[in-house]
Amino acid sequence: MAVLAIDVQGGDFGPSRLFPAVITFFSHNPQHQGHVFGHSADCATFLQNLPSNLRFQGTDQRLPADTGPAHLIRHQYHSSLEKAFQCHQHGQADALVSADHTGLLMALMHRHAVTHPAIERPVLVSWVPTVKRPLVMLDLGASFSATAEQLLGFAAIGQAIVASKSSLKPRLALLNLGVEANKGPQALRLAAAQLSTWPGIDYCGFVEANEVFSGALDVVVTDGFTGNAVIKAAEGTLDLTLNAIREELSVDWLGRLFGLFLGGRLKPRLSSLDPRRHNGALLAGTELTVIKSHGHADSQAFQAALSKAIEAIECQWSACIRRQLDQSL
Amino acid sequence: MAVLAIDVQGGDFGPSRLFPAVITFFSHNPQHQGHVFGHSADCATFLQNLPSNLRFQGTDQRLPADTGPAHLIRHQYHSSLEKAFQCHQHGQADALVSADHTGLLMALMHRHAVTHPAIERPVLVSWVPTVKRPLVMLDLGASFSATAEQLLGFAAIGQAIVASKSSLKPRLALLNLGVEANKGPQALRLAAAQLSTWPGIDYCGFVEANEVFSGALDVVVTDGFTGNAVIKAAEGTLDLTLNAIREELSVDWLGRLFGLFLGGRLKPRLSSLDPRRHNGALLAGTELTVIKSHGHADSQAFQAALSKAIEAIECQWSACIRRQLDQSL
Numbered sequence: 001m002a003v004l005a006i007d008v009q010g011g012d013f014g015p016s017r018l019f020p021a022v023i024t025f026f027s028h029n030p031q032h033q034g035h036v037f038g039h040s041a042d043c044a045t046f047l048q049n050l051p052s053n054l055r056f057q058g059t060d061q062r063l064p065a066d067t068g069p070a071h072l073i074r075h076q077y078h079s080s081l082e083k084a085f086q087c088h089q090h091g092q093a094d095a096l097v098s099a100d101h102t103g104l105l106m107a108l109m110h111r112h113a114v115t116h117p118a119i120e121r122p123v124l125v126s127w128v129p130t131v132k133r134p135l136v137m138l139d140l141g142a143s144f145s146a147t148a149e150q151l152l153g154f155a156a157i158g159q160a161i162v163a164s165k166s167s168l169k170p171r172l173a174l175l176n177l178g179v180e181a182n183k184g185p186q187a188l189r190l191a192a193a194q195l196s197t198w199p200g201i202d203y204c205g206f207v208e209a210n211e212v213f214s215g216a217l218d219v220v221v222t223d224g225f226t227g228n229a230v231i232k233a234a235e236g237t238l239d240l241t242l243n244a245i246r247e248e249l250s251v252d253w254l255g256r257l258f259g260l261f262l263g264g265r266l267k268p269r270l271s272s273l274d275p276r277r278h279n280g281a282l283l284a285g286t287e288l289t290v291i292k293s294h295g296h297a298d299s300q301a302f303q304a305a306l307s308k309a310i311e312a313i314e315c316q317w318s319a320c321i322r323r324q325l326d327q328s329l
Numbered sequence: 330m331a332v333l334a335i336d337v338q339g340g341d342f343g344p345s346r347l348f349p350a351v352i353t354f355f356s357h358n359p360q361h362q363g364h365v366f367g368h369s370a371d372c373a374t375f376l377q378n379l380p381s382n383l384r385f386q387g388t389d390q391r392l393p394a395d396t397g398p399a400h401l402i403r404h405q406y407h408s409s410l411e412k413a414f415q416c417h418q419h420g421q422a423d424a425l426v427s428a429d430h431t432g433l434l435m436a437l438m439h440r441h442a443v444t445h446p447a448i449e450r451p452v453l454v455s456w457v458p459t460v461k462r463p464l465v466m467l468d469l470g471a472s473f474s475a476t477a478e479q480l481l482g483f484a485a486i487g488q489a490i491v492a493s494k495s496s497l498k499p500r501l502a503l504l505n506l507g508v509e510a511n512k513g514p515q516a517l518r519l520a521a522a523q524l525s526t527w528p529g530i531d532y533c534g535f536v537e538a539n540e541v542f543s544g545a546l547d548v549v550v551t552d553g554f555t556g557n558a559v560i561k562a563a564e565g566t567l568d569l570t571l572n573a574i575r576e577e578l579s580v581d582w583l584g585r586l587f588g589l590f591l592g593g594r595l596k597p598r599l600s601s602l603d604p605r606r607h608n609g610a611l612l613a614g615t616e617l618t619v620i621k622s623h624g625h626a627d628s629q630a631f632q633a634a635l636s637k638a639i640e641a642i643e644c645q646w647s648a649c650i651r652r653q654l655d656q657s658l
Contacts, residue, residue, distance in 0.1 A: 244602060
């Protein structure tokens with residue numbers, strides 16, 4: 001049995017979309033419990049249908065519309081997000097799920113948790129679709145660059161996550177602009193020298209971003225700026241490809257006929273390749289377990305984020321990561 | 330009439346693949362002329378069929394197999410690449426085309442040309458497929474990061490290229506990890522402040538990498554590390570998508586039937602979305618006009634690189650770029 005603290009105020013749609021998703025998820029998963037945090041007025045309509053494993057805790061305060069991370073670090077509001085963090089920090093929940101901005105989640109992690117000294121700040125871990133199963137990629141957060149030490153911290157986090165579910169050594173690579181050992185910035189080359197001596201991983205050297213999707217790796221380590229560029233480029237390319245297929249199949253009746261057939265057959269497969277579908281990123285590196293959902297998640301996607309939180313609890317990622325980070329120092 | 334200097338020794342296949350491509354191209358384009366540079370022994374078999382607008386200049390020296398850029402800057406060989414550079418530098422050709430490594434081309438540009446002071450070293454400009462026509466993206470070279478001044482230099486180069494072919498103001502954006510003005514590293518924010526005052530462009534602010542493919546932009550500016558990651562991620566995603574379609578259509582006879590239909594219909598369209606198909610990147614920022622082909626280019630792709638060189642000459646990119654860089658200082 002796991003207990004989640006869920007803030008339903010975040011994201012592009014707030015409670016109107018997220019609260020029903022939470023109700024559906026916990027109706028189907030009666031073995032787990034949830035504390036739902038939201039604005040009392042916004043959530044009133046959903047309270048009649050609460051399953052017995054959900055509790056709602058309302059608040060009348062909202063975060064001001066333009067709240068930035070720097071402001072939120074200095075000013076405490078009785079927002080639903082803040083209350084969800086307090087609930088998790090005090091041990092009343094095993095993990096927290098929110099669709100709010102990474103920056104705001106980072107700010108509240110700063111207030112409610114201690115970042116492991118091996119990394120400067122929490123890291124955003126994401127699961128990226130590949131030819132085989134999704135791989136772990138980090139950092140996808142707001143870091144612009146990463147020192148060799150930080151890259152090693154990212155590697156330790158990725159290693160801990162993969163090792164928690166498999167007895168095989170995680171196949172881990174560093175993202176670079178070439179595969180040769182003498183390529184790239186010094187931080188990468190220093191990190192590579194260290195990683196090649198780590199006994200717990202199968203270090204695969206430098207890879208370029210196309211290798212991320214090949215299915216030959218379990219963990220890809222990079223800085224947040226590059227990681228974000230890779231994921232967004234994948235999303236853009238997938239959209240471009242699907243649009244081209246759609247256009248090509250709409251020019252005549254034969255194409256439309258094939259399109260009808262393909263829609264049912266290819267759509268599920270192709271949408272499984274979309275990074276946006278693999279919702280639920282882990283903000284790792286503190287004693288808390290925080291799962292970030294996309295802001296525009298639909299019901300299915302938000303439920304995927306809730307499942308990811310359950311997985312994080314059951315695999316004890318937070319503890320495994322901290323143990324691995326201790327060793328990496 | 331344009332004159333090209335072409336080194337056929339570079340790339341994964343050398344003269345066996347590149348020389349026939351050159352012969353085909355110049356047979357179809359009798360208005361242009363080419364000086365072909367290659368190793369005499371490797372090229373002997375191709376010399377009987379030379380069209381009258383091609384001249385071959387052989388050499389008996391090769392670059393040592395493991396020559397790196399740093400070595401090549403200090404040591405001069407009578408290689409075919411070196412001779413092609415000399416030919417272009419001395420004005421006997423209007424542009425140079427090679428499938429050799431970016432690093433080696435950079436080293437020889439260093440020897441044979443002067444980089445404009447607005448950028449620290451030559452920049453690799455590439456054309457990326459989008460929903461509409463390909464956009465100009467730079468740097469895709471070996472720079473690991475870029476200062477605000479360098480980003481402005483990149484912007485000036487992109488502006489010059491697009492403006493040489495269109496009277497509309499180029500729509501130009503900076504690649505970042507968010508679209509908000511306060512996002513990202515300082516170099517990007519400083520460059521953004523400058524670009525918003527440039528009269529010759531339609532500055533579109535920050536974009537994330539998915540926007541590169543949307544067709545709403547003419548130029549995207551980024552550092553070489555991120556640019557490489559974006560292109561390679563696009564290639565990887567395209568491969569992933571096509572493999573998924575192929576697999577999904579091979580499970581039964583109905584799928585294979587549709588696959589036959591789709592092969593003829595979709596393949597040309599989808600392969601036009603592949604960045605690898607848009608062969609021919611411009612090494613910009615000196616008085617030379619150097620076009621770099623992919624190392625694994627096939628005949629069609631190498632001919633695309635030759636066409637790009639003709640376009641560069643006819644649009645006078647080198648002069649336009651230097652004028653624009655002068656203004657950006």
